[in-house]
Amino acid sequence: MFNKAINIKDKYIRQEMWPSIFCTGCGIGNVLNYTLRAIDSLQIDIDRTVFCSGIGCSSRLPGYVDADGLHTTHGRAIAFATGVKMSDPELTVIVFTGDGDMAGIGGNHFIHAARRNLDLTVICINNFNYGMTGGQVSPTTPPEAMSATTPYGNLEEPFDLSRLAIGAGAPYVARWTMGFPYETITAIEGALRTEGFGFVEILAPCPTGFGKGNEQRDAVTSWEWYKDNTITRAELAELSPEERKANTKTVIGTLWQTDKPEYGKRWRELVQRLQSEPDLSG
Amino acid sequence: MPVEFDPHRVVQVLGQTETFAQGDVACAYGALLGGCDFFAGYPITPATEVAEAMARLLPRIGGAVLQMEDEIASLSAVIGAAWAGSRAMTATSGPGFSLMQENIGYACMTETPCVIVNVQRSGPSTGQPTEPSQGDMLQARWGTHGDHEIIALAPASVQECVDLTRDAFDLAEKYRNPVLVMTDGEVGHMRERVRLPAADELEIRPRGEPTTSPEEYVPFLAVKGGQIPEMANFGTGYHTYVTGLTHDERGLPATDDATTHSRLVRRLCQKISSDVDTLTRVERDDEDGATVGIVSYGISARSAAGAIRILRGEGERLNHLRLIGVFPFPEKAVQDFAEGLDRIVVPELNLGQICHLVREAVNGTAKIELVPKIGGEILTPDEIIQAVKHGGESV
Numbered sequence: 001m002f003n004k005a006i007n008i009k010d011k012y013i014r015q016e017m018w019p020s021i022f023c024t025g026c027g028i029g030n031v032l033n034y035t036l037r038a039i040d041s042l043q044i045d046i047d048r049t050v051f052c053s054g055i056g057c058s059s060r061l062p063g064y065v066d067a068d069g070l071h072t073t074h075g076r077a078i079a080f081a082t083g084v085k086m087s088d089p090e091l092t093v094i095v096f097t098g099d100g101d102m103a104g105i106g107g108n109h110f111i112h113a114a115r116r117n118l119d120l121t122v123i124c125i126n127n128f129n130y131g132m133t134g135g136q137v138s139p140t141t142p143p144e145a146m147s148a149t150t151p152y153g154n155l156e157e158p159f160d161l162s163r164l165a166i167g168a169g170a171p172y173v174a175r176w177t178m179g180f181p182y183e184t185i186t187a188i189e190g191a192l193r194t195e196g197f198g199f200v201e202i203l204a205p206c207p208t209g210f211g212k213g214n215e216q217r218d219a220v221t222s223w224e225w226y227k228d229n230t231i232t233r234a235e236l237a238e239l240s241p242e243e244r245k246a247n248t249k250t251v252i253g254t255l256w257q258t259d260k261p262e263y264g265k266r267w268r269e270l271v272q273r274l275q276s277e278p279d280l281s282g
Numbered sequence: 283m284p285v286e287f288d289p290h291r292v293v294q295v296l297g298q299t300e301t302f303a304q305g306d307v308a309c310a311y312g313a314l315l316g317g318c319d320f321f322a323g324y325p326i327t328p329a330t331e332v333a334e335a336m337a338r339l340l341p342r343i344g345g346a347v348l349q350m351e352d353e354i355a356s357l358s359a360v361i362g363a364a365w366a367g368s369r370a371m372t373a374t375s376g377p378g379f380s381l382m383q384e385n386i387g388y389a390c391m392t393e394t395p396c397v398i399v400n401v402q403r404s405g406p407s408t409g410q411p412t413e414p415s416q417g418d419m420l421q422a423r424w425g426t427h428g429d430h431e432i433i434a435l436a437p438a439s440v441q442e443c444v445d446l447t448r449d450a451f452d453l454a455e456k457y458r459n460p461v462l463v464m465t466d467g468e469v470g471h472m473r474e475r476v477r478l479p480a481a482d483e484l485e486i487r488p489r490g491e492p493t494t495s496p497e498e499y500v501p502f503l504a505v506k507g508g509q510i511p512e513m514a515n516f517g518t519g520y521h522t523y524v525t526g527l528t529h530d531e532r533g534l535p536a537t538d539d540a541t542t543h544s545r546l547v548r549r550l551c552q553k554i555s556s557d558v559d560t561l562t563r564v565e566r567d568d569e570d571g572a573t574v575g576i577v578s579y580g581i582s583a584r585s586a587a588g589a590i591r592i593l594r595g596e597g598e599r600l601n602h603l604r605l606i607g608v609f610p611f612p613e614k615a616v617q618d619f620a621e622g623l624d625r626i627v628v629p630e631l632n633l634g635q636i637c638h639l640v641r642e643a644v645n646g647t648a649k650i651e652l653v654p655k656i657g658g659e660i661l662t663p664d665e666i667i668q669a670v671k672h673g674g675e676s677v
Contacts, residue, residue, distance in 0.1 A: 014521075014523070016532070016534065017534060047517070047518075047519040047521075048517050050365075050366070050516045050517065052362070062523065063523055063525065063534070063535065066521050067521050068365075068516040068517065068520070068521055068522055068523075068524075069522070069523040069524065069525075070362065070365060070516075070524050071523070071524065071525035071526065071527065072358065072361075072362075072388065072526065073358070073384050073385055073388050073526060076354060076355065076358040076385070079350060079351075079354070079355035079356075079358035079359050079362070080358045080359065080361060080362035081362060082322075082348065082350070082355070082358075082359045082362065083320070083322060083348075083358065083359030083360060083361065083362025083363035083364075083366070083368075083370070084362040084363065084365060084366045084516060085362075085366075086320065086346040086348060086359070086363060087284050087319075087320055087346065087362070087363035087364075087366035087367060087368040087370070088284060088366040088367060088516070088517055090517070091366065091516060091517050108351050108352065108355075109351060109355055109358075112350075112351040112355070267341075267346060270341055271341045271344050274341050274342050275342065275344065280291070280294040280295050280342060281294060281295060281296070281297035281342075282295050282296070282297070282338045282339040282342045
């Protein structure tokens with residue numbers, strides 16, 4: 001269990017970057033807090049940890065951590081992280097991303113990284129919209145929701161990011177909302193412990209971008225929306241088979257956990273085998 | 283940790299010191315000789331053989347090879363690996379090179395050493411995948427958005443694929459910039475004899491570590507008397523924040539500060555443009571009393587050399603300047619070459635790209651005439667001879 005008394009700000013934050021750029025009611029800062037608590041709890045060496053990100057509000061997170069950070073191009077964080085991890089497998093590599101960055105422009109890198117199963121931890125802050133650019137529709141915007149580029153309501157179907165990760169082969173997938181801080185920290189720990197591609201999706205409010213057109217203008221109304229529209233796996237298990245079948249709420253919890261060979265390890269085994277061959281020439 | 287350069291190991295893995303190799307494969311040889319320990323790529327004609335050779339060779343020296351999901355991911359992985367300490371490379375051709383442009387700019391902005399081989403094919407778009415071209419030369423210079431400088435080398439032979447790819451790694455480390463090896467489908471797919479250096483001839487310029495402690499380290503502050511900062515690899519305790527946003531010397535975003543932006547981008551340009559003399563790499567072949575010259579590069583330089591041999595045999599006098607390094611453009615070398623010449627003929631496998639830079643450098647002292655060719659065949663010596671005798675296209 002993590003140490004509640006630890007002063008995360010003093011220990012891990014890059015002081016000259018503080019305060020953050022995040023709006024009132026935004027959930028991204030909370031996710032940073034949860035992530036750093038998970039790192040602290042697992043006693044991961046921060047000198048040997050690299051935070052990667054793409055573009056968007058969530059992608060500003062590496063800048064706030066006093067550690068190595070790679071703030072890259074839009075959607076590509078997972079691909080950059082792949083290079084970091086393959087070059088130095090002993091580094092802990094964490095990706096902060098958002099729904100637009102990871103599932104929109106970066107969707108291809110996401111599914112391929114899940115399939116490849118390199119030891120990365122990907123934390124996706126899903127706030128249902130492109131917040132940095134002012135609240136446009138994203139691949140996870142709920143149907144009929146308003147956004148700056150769907151002024152008459154969203155006609156597209158959203159991605160379920162966690163199911164996408166499971167389908168693509170990720171061995172660890174968990175989803176929580178802002179209403180479950182301890183569970184979220186435990187989930188991030190789970191992803192960090194996973195030898196392979198660990199994915200945590202966190203539903204987080206964006207009052208400024210998504211909230212303004214969807215009656216979620218503050219964090220409280222967003223949190224209430226999560227409460228009404230999500231169901232934990234434990235709660236789901238208590239429902240009758242008919243009720244379960246009829247459930248339309250988003251399921252949260254540890255959604256998938258399995259053992260799979262990790263890519264980096266397999267690569268290093270190959271390298272070792274080739275190097276022990278008597279004839280070195282390729 | 284990234285692989286430490288072991289010349290003996292590399293030489294063992296490469297096998298013979300004298301061999302018959304394809305240009306693409308020779309780029310892979312050059313990469314290993316240059317200390318490359320990371321490759322990420324995506325199949326594309328006519329560059330695929332670079333990836334195939336890297337996949338075969340690199341794990342034998344302990345390096346890493348990834349076939350990524352596209353070319354954007356390939357260069358992303360290369361840049362990530364470079365920050366973790368690797369000497370990293372990708373290889374591609376036109377369509378993939380177009381996809382890489384945003385990340386080339388990211389590498390310039392973040393001062394990430396990396397090497398990109400572009401085996402040029404005929405475009406635009408899918409064009410003629412199996413045919414050679416020199417159509418990406420100005421894209422190499424200006425393909426990514428914003429002000430920046432680039433280093434680009436143009437091999438004219440399989441041997442130069444080895445030598446220039448090898449050199450590209452040290453240049454990338456020295457200038458902390460992407461270095462482009464601009465070969466083409468002809469050089470990439472032809473086979474020639476190459477000589478590979480022995481282990482005792484192999485030396486690389488290691489990245490080294492910052493000379494200051496993590497507490498004193500300012501990641502994007504140029505070292506005293508120079509324009510290039512020291513690079514701390516990820517995982518070494520220096521806590522470097524790397525961003526493509528406009529950043530101050532500490533690496534922290536300063537996007538609405540005009541002075542910071544101007545200082546940063548000017549330094550990124552000047553670290554290369556102010557060192558153009560050191561970076562100039564040309565080959566000059568002059569005759570007394572010549573009034574006509576040829577400026578060439580890459581595969582077209584071989585057509586030009588053939589034309590010159592024939593013309594000289596006929597008693598004509600003419601000079602030849604071959605650009606081995608194309609960017610930063612060796613303006614002064616071209617100006618010197620133009621002295622005393624009335625006409626300069628520029629043969630290119632495109633509709634005129636480098637000829638414009640030649641014209642700008644020469645600035646009216648000699649007439650610039652283009653010998654353009656597209657369609658998939660390289661220039662014949664005769665096409666250049668006709669231009670020398672009867673005039674090429676006006677530029």
